[in-house]
Amino acid sequence: MRTHYKNGDEISLHCGCDSCNPDMINGVLCHEHGCPDAWRDQKIACFSCGCAFYSREPGLRYCSLECADY
Numbered sequence: 415m416r417t418h419y420k421n422g423d424e425i426s427l428h429c430g431c432d433s434c435n436p437d438m439i440n441g442v443l444c445h446e447h448g449c450p451d452a453w454r455d456q457k458i459a460c461f462s463c464g465c466a467f468y469s470r471e472p473g474l475r476y477c478s479l480e481c482a483d484y
Contacts, residue, residue: 415429416430419454419455420468421454422468423454423470430443431443431445431451432451433449433450434446434451434452453469454468454469455468456468456469460475460477460478460481461481462476462481462482463477463481
């Protein structure tokens with residue numbers, strides 16, 4: 415099982431998520447419905463430049479400091 419979320423944060427539990435018991439579906443780790451840590455594995459679009467990125471914290475909307483200052 416993997417040891418880090420897609421955004422780089424370390425996973426401490428052996429099941430693949432710290433808040434749920436995810437399943438593998440066609441080789442893709444899928445969080446349970448309502449998992450509070452699912453945001454760590456979802457790409458979002460930057461509000462400034464539109465690039466897709468993995469957020470390092472919930473609610474983050476800019477991919478870099480340059481975009482946040484724009």
